[in-house]
Amino acid sequence: MDELWRASRSAADLATGHLAALPGGPVWRPVPDADRSWLARQPLPEAGRPLETLLDDVRDRVLPYPMGNGHPRFFGWVNSPPSPAGVLVAPLAAALNPSCAGGEHAGVLLERTAVRWLAELVGFPHQPGAGLLTSGASLATIVALATARQWATGRNGCDVREAGLYASRPLTIYLSSEGHSCLRKAAELLGLGSRYLRVVPVDDAFRMDTVALRRLITADTRAGLRPFFVAASAGTVNTGAVDPLEDIAEVAREHGLWFHVDGAYGALGILADEPDPGYAGLARADSLALDPHKWLGVPVDCGCVLFRDRSGPRDAFSLVPPYLRDDGADELGWFSEYGPEQTRPFRALRVWATISHLGREGIVRLVRRTTGLARTLAAMVDAAGDFDLLTPPVTSVVAFRYRSPAPDEADVLNQRIPSAVQRRGRAFLTGTQLSGAAALRACVLHPDTTEADLAILLDEIRTAAKQITG
Ligand SMILES: Cc1ncc(COP(=O)(O)O)c(C=O)c1O
Numbered sequence: 518m519d520e521l522w523r524a525s526r527s528a529a530d531l532a533t534g535h536l537a538a539l540p541g542g543p544v545w546r547p548v549p550d551a552d553r554s555w556l557a558r559q560p561l562p563e564a565g566r567p568l569e570t571l572l573d574d575v576r577d578r579v580l581p582y583p584m585g586n587g588h589p590r591f592f593g594w595v596n597s598p599p600s601p602a603g604v605l606v607a608p609l610a611a612a613l614n615p616s617c618a619g620g621e622h623a624g625v626l627l628e629r630t631a632v633r634w635l636a637e638l639v640g641f642p643h644q645p646g647a648g649l650l651t652s653g654a655s656l657a658t659i660v661a662l663a664t665a666r667q668w669a670t671g672r673n674g675c676d677v678r679e680a681g682l683y684a685s686r687p688l689t690i691y692l693s694s695e696g697h698s699c700l701r702k703a704a705e706l707l708g709l710g711s712r713y714l715r716v717v718p719v720d721d722a723f724r725m726d727t728v729a730l731r732r733l734i735t736a737d738t739r740a741g742l743r744p745f746f747v748a749a750s751a752g753t754v755n756t757g758a759v760d761p762l763e764d765i766a767e768v769a770r771e772h773g774l775w776f777h778v779d780g781a782y783g784a785l786g787i788l789a790d791e792p793d794p795g796y797a798g799l800a801r802a803d804s805l806a807l808d809p810h811k812w813l814g815v816p817v818d819c820g821c822v823l824f825r826d827r828s829g830p831r832d833a834f835s836l837v838p839p840y841l842r843d844d845g846a847d848e849l850g851w852f853s854e855y856g857p858e859q860t861r862p863f864r865a866l867r868v869w870a871t872i873s874h875l876g877r878e879g880i881v882r883l884v885r886r887t888t889g890l891a892r893t894l895a896a897m898v899d900a901a902g903d904f905d906l907l908t909p910p911v912t913s914v915v916a917f918r919y920r921s922p923a924p925d926e927a928d929v930l931n932q933r934i935p936s937a938v939q940r941r942g943r944a945f946l947t948g949t950q951l952s953g954a955a956a957l958r959a960c961v962l963h964p965d966t967t968e969a970d971l972a973i974l975l976d977e978i979r980t981a982a983k984q985i986t987g
Contacts, residue, residue: 524568525608531572532604535580536587540965543942545585552578585945589966592959592974593935593947595754595782595914600814602874603867607816610863617650617861619843619851628852628865634872635807636823638880639784640800646849647827649856650819650864654781654806655699657822660830660856661804662690662703662746665775667833669745678833682708689713689737692748693725695755697779700748713742722908723758723951724795725749727768734772746775751799752783755949755958756907757891757914759783763798778802781820782960785812786912788884793911803829809864812884812913812962815871819864822856830855887913887961894959894971903979907951913961916951919982930985931955937981944970944977 548556555578586596615624628650636643651657666688670677675684682688688709692700694716704714715733718726734744747769749760762778769776778784778799784807787796799805805823809815824830827849835854843851853859875883891910898904898917907916919934921927932955935948946959959974 520568524572527569527572528608531576531580536599536601536604539583539587540589542588544588544590544945545939546582546942547940548582552582556582585939588945589963590944590970590973591963592961593939593945595811595960595962597811597814597962598964599816600867600871600874602870603814603816606866606870610866613863613866615863616859617863617865618841618853618859619846621845624863624865625852627863627869631809631865631868631872632821632823635809635821635868638872638877639780639787639805639807641802641805641823642800642825643823644825644827646855647825647830648821648823649830649852650809650821650861650868651856651858652818653810653820654697654779654808655702655820656856656858657781657806657808657820658697658699658748658777658779659703659706660822660834661777661806661824662700662709663707663857664804664824664829664833665746665777666707666709668775668829669743671832673743686741686743687713688745689715689734689742690746690748691715691717691730691733691744691774693717693719693750693753693760695719695723695725695753695758696748696750697754697781699781700779719758722911723753723756725760725765727761727764730765730768734768734774738772744772744774746777748777748779749802750783751778751780751796752786752912752914754782755914755951755956756916757783757786757910757912757960758908759786759793759795759911761795761798762801766798766801769803775803776801778805781806781808782811783912785880785884786888788881789888789912790885795911809868809871812887813868813871813880814883814962814964815864815867818862819868821868827855883964884913886964887966890961890966890968890971891915891959893968894961894974897971897975901975904975907956914958915961916949916956916958918954918956919978921982922986926986928955930982931957933985934978934981937985938974938977941977941981944974946974946978 585591587598617624632648717730737744749765803825809819810817891913894915895910898906903920905918921930
């Protein structure tokens with residue numbers, strides 16, 4: 518124990534020292550060959566060694582090579598810095614090391630609170646037990662889609678858990694061309710087949726076109742298929758677009774579809790100063806995925822799926838063998854009855870700590886600050902002669918393009934810019950394809966990002982572009 522006392526103090530110093538030094542260092546840097554080899558190809562140690570010496574390696578060979586998302590000039594994908602409260606309590610969750618499958622202990626009870634708080638934050642109606650923390654939105658989506666699959670086949674007198682999908686007419690799923698790839702993965706995994714996934718076109722603000730959605734549903738019904746699931750986005754990765762949730766909820770109601778909302782990144786955007794009108798209707802979802810490990814900054818991993826009705830996921834997943842029977846459980850049963858994981862980590866401590874530290878007010882401030890910065894960046898892009906803004910931001914993502922001096926080469930140039938910027942180490946952004954052309958996108962999630970950081974990002978893009986074009 519003495520060894521752990523000493524080493525844990527050093528670990529705490531290392532963690533805080535790392536966070537404090539981040540803004541002054543590079544956002545990202547390549548891993549030199551020697552360290553790469555050490556990190557990826559170490560032989561299995563025969564003998565163990567003292568805890569303190571492990572920390573030396575972490576200090577010298579791990580902490581110097583972060584992904585970059587702790588830095589205020591990281592604008593890539595959708596990855597936030599870790600919340601200080603989350604960093605603080607992560608070792609305590611490890612010290613307790615429970616399985617949050619079920620039973621009566623702090624981990625399970627706190628997860629009930631964490632899930633309810635997340636629902637309350639975004640104004641989603643909460644029924645006790647109707648939600649659980651997951652590894653991320655990919656798993657949240659699998660849980661939601663499996664639940665909807667059980668519900669849809671059950672309405673036709675078929676139990677998909679027993680019969681599989683063999684007895685069922687093909688079930689069709691709808692998402693927009695800007696919907697996240699995790700939906701397709703989930704559909705493939707659950708045997709629904711990407712062939713039956715309908716990609717609904719978007720309007721010029723990258724939102725699902727609900728007229729096209731209705732048309733596709735009608736055509737599938739006429740063809741003898743069974744439309745059953747529509748997945749709307751509350752904050753897409755590419756542009757942060759929010760689909761018209763109220764209209765989509767209405768289409769789902771008319772046609773008897775399950776209405777899912779992917780708010781993994783953007784659900785919290787409902788707390789912005791003037792939230793996008795698309796958010797109206799979020800509370801009508803049958804299921805909502807939202808990731809505390811995105812905008813909220815809960816250290817990875819932590820996703821969440823919320824349901825309108827708790828019976829759905831339990832119907833889809835509950836399986837209690839004699840060795841897991843718990844006669845003392847309350848009417849909600851175990852978390853492991855609501856999803857595929859049996860042993861489940863204590864994610865709730867990080868969520869609880871993050872929300873407790875910020876409070877609702879602090880979270881609103883974070884969302885308003887980051888959406889405000891996205892608007893500032895958009896205005897800077899718009900005012901500059903060498904950039905094109907691709908769409909006005911509605912959350913905290915800005916999609917834009919560098920205007921190449923040689924228009925024929927604009928696509929190749931914009932494709933090459935992100936990695937050139939990353940290698941320079943002063944800012945980090947990633948690219949995408951929008952309307953068939955290469956685009957740049959910057960996602961603002963860091964509470965300490967400033968307007969000066971936005972100016973540096975644009976200058977870094979200019980410099981990288983000049984390096985590329987020689
Ligand atoms: C909009 C959206 N949906 C789903 C996902 C998948 O979430 P996860 O990576 O937590 O599984 C992401 C990840 O960035 C996302 O941004």
